[in-house]
Amino acid sequence: MLASIPEFTRQAEHLLRAPDHLDWSTVTLLGLVVYVYAVEVERANWSVVLAGIAFWLMDWANEIVNALVLHFDGHAALWTVTGNSSFVILIGLTIEISLFFAVNGIVFAKLLPAQRDARILGLPNRWAIAIALSLVSVGVELLLHADGVFHWYYWWWNVASWPVIVVFGYLTFYVVAFWVHDMPRRSRQLRVVGSLAALDLVAGLLFGPLLGWI
Numbered sequence: 001m002l003a004s005i006p007e008f009t010r011q012a013e014h015l016l017r018a019p020d021h022l023d024w025s026t027v028t029l030l031g032l033v034v035y036v037y038a039v040e041v042e043r044a045n046w047s048v049v050l051a052g053i054a055f056w057l058m059d060w061a062n063e064i065v066n067a068l069v070l071h072f073d074g075h076a077a078l079w080t081v082t083g084n085s086s087f088v089i090l091i092g093l094t095i096e097i098s099l100f101f102a103v104n105g106i107v108f109a110k111l112l113p114a115q116r117d118a119r120i121l122g123l124p125n126r127w128a129i130a131i132a133l134s135l136v137s138v139g140v141e142l143l144l145h146a147d148g149v150f151h152w153y154y155w156w157w158n159v160a161s162w163p164v165i166v167v168f169g170y171l172t173f174y175v176v177a178f179w180v181h182d183m184p185r186r187s188r189q190l191r192v193v194g195s196l197a198a199l200d201l202v203a204g205l206l207f208g209p210l211l212g213w214i
Helices: 007-015 026-041 046-073 096-110 125-149 159-182 186-210
Strands: 079-081 088-090 150-152
Touching: 007 079, 026 046, 026 096, 046 088, 046 096, 046 159, 046 186, 088 096, 096 125, 096 159, 125 150, 125 159, 159 186
Parallel strands: none
Antiparallel strands: 079 150
């Protein structure tokens, strides 16, 4: 069983939550994320802020599921990160990736046209932008995979099956983000974002410190 575990899984588990890799660049990245949100709060762009948070929370849900795949399969997660990182939070999530996703949702929300019914290449603009950015995101993953710092293991979640990653690895994030952004009532936006946060928190505590599965 041990011999069949991929080397990249062993490397990632060695890096997982290891405190000796922390460096000051993370503080700078965190400051930039805080600044991005502060600008939107200053302008009272609450729909943009909540869409950005929803996007980030969706990534956390995906990352928890990914870590559980490794726990139950015993060989590899759907995606695994190695290489240089200030802190590896979960088997497929570094602090740098998490901070990037916190900003990426804001960027996406600010790209959404004010006219919700406008079309881009015949598609509703929300879906067109979401699909385009999902394709770009997977393109970046393909480059990281080729560079040997981002790893796939299963045939149905790999280079040849990249459309699956487009849909389930990214498109769901963007769809939830624009769904929250376009909600007519702030109370409903807050309920959805609050529910996502509660789900991530409960799952993270249950499968992390309590059960030790992730």
